[in-house]
Amino acid sequence: MRKGAETRERILEIAEASVLAKGFGATSIEEVIAEAGITKSGFFYHFKDKNELARALMLRYIEENDRIFDDVFHRGRQLSDDPLQSFLITLKLLAELMGDLPNGHPGCLIATFTYQERLFDRTVRDIAASAVRSWNGRFRDALNEIASVYPARKGMDLDDVAIMFSCVIDGGIIMSRGLGDPRVLERQILAFRSFVKMLFAPAASDIMLPPAHTAVAAE
Amino acid sequence: MRKGAETRERILEIAEASVLAKGFGATSIEEVIAEAGITKSGFFYHFKDKNELARALMLRYIEENDRIFDDVFHRGRQLSDDPLQSFLITLKLLAELMGDLPNGHPGCLIATFTYQERLFDRTVRDIAASAVRSWNGRFRDALNEIASVYPARKGMDLDDVAIMFSCVIDGGIIMSRGLGDPRVLERQILAFRSFVKMLFAPAASDIMLPPAHTAVAAE
DNA sequence: AAATTTACTGTACCGGCGGTATGGTTTTCA
C-alpha cells in the first residue's frame, strides 16, 4: 500500500528523466526497471502498458507545475498589492527558480509529448491541452488584472501576450538545451518581464506628437 | 546518380514527417522503407545507420530554413530602406508564411532533436547548436542595425530579444500543436512584431516625468 | 558495345524490446 506508492513514484521519476533525455519512444521499459531495481512484472503491476505510464507522467508533471505556479503567484501577491508589481515579482521569482537548477531545466514534458503526439491516445493529448490552457489562463488573468489599473499599449492582444509567456518558457528551455547554456532560460524570462513592464508603461505617442523618426516606426 | 538522389530525398521526406510526429526513437526504419517502397538493403545503401539518417535530416532542415530566412530577409530589405521597417516587413512575411501552411507548421526538427539529445552523437548536436546560433545572429544583426538608427528602450539586451524570437517561434509551434490551433504560431510572430515596434518607440518616461501610477511600475 | 559503377533487391540472421501470460512468494495492514 505505502511501499507501492513509493515504487511507483521511483518508476515515474526515472522514466521522466529518460523521456526528457531520449524521448518517449526511445525510453525502454527494461532500462527503467533496471535502474529502479525491479522486474518487468513489477512494472506491469503498476502500469498496465506504456500508454498508462505516459498518462501518469503527464498528470504528475502537471500537478508539480501547478504547485510551482500556485506558490510563485501566491508569493507575488503577498509581496505587493499592485497587480503589475506582484506579477513582476512573480516573474522574477520564476526566473530565479529556473536559473538555480544545477544542470538547467530538465525539460518540459508537455513539449516532448506534443512532438510525439502520434504515440499517445487522445486522452493524454487532451490532458496536456487543458493543462496548457489553464496555465495560459493564469497569465491572462494576471495581465487583465494589471490592465484594469494600467491601460495597456494599443495593438497588443493580452491573450497573445499570455500565450507568449508559455512560448518563451518552452522556447527558452529548448534554447538552453540546444545551446548548452542553462542561463538562457532565466534571461528569457527576465526579458519577457521587461516586455511586460514596457507594455504597461505609457508611450510617448500616447501623450505628445512623436518626433519625425518615430513616425516611420508607427503602424 | 540522378535516381539515387531522388530516392534519398524521398526517404528523408518520409522520415522527417515521422520524426516530427512520433520522435526519432519511435521512427522505425521498416515503416519508412514501407512507405518509400524500397527494401531495407536499399535504405542502408543510402545511410549506413540511423545516426547518419539523423545527420542528413538535420542538414536538410537547416538548409531549407536558411533558404526561407534568406528569402524573407531579402524581401524585407527590398521593400524598405529603413532597418526597422524592413525587419517589421520580414516579420510580417514570416507570420504569413507560417499561417498559410494548410495543417499548421510541421514542427521544428531542432526542437525534437534537443529533446532527444541522448540519441545522437556530438556532431549532430554541434550542427544543431551552430545553426541556432547562426539564426539568432541574423535576428541580432537586424536589431543592432535598427538600434543604430532608433535608440532602443533601456533595460533590454538586444541579444536576449534576438533569442526571444527563436523562443517565440519554437514555443509557438509547440502551442499550435498542443492546442490544436495552427493560427497560434502566426499570432505569436505578430505579437513579437508588436513587441519590436514597442521596443524602438520612445517611452513617455524618456521625455517627461511619469505620472504617479507609473512610478510604481518602474524599476 | 563492353566495362564499370550506381542503385538497388532478396535472404538470412542476431539480439533487444514491448507486451502477455501464468503461477508463485513475500510484505503489509485490518
Added chain:
DNA sequence: TGAAAACCATACCGCCGGTACAGTAAATTT
C-alpha cells in the same frame, strides 16, 4: 491470522535495428 497488496520468476511472441552477403537491372563511362 487471513486477505489483499506488492511484487518475483520464467517463458514466450512478434517487431525492429542492424549486419552480412550474394545477386541484378539500369545508368554511365570508356
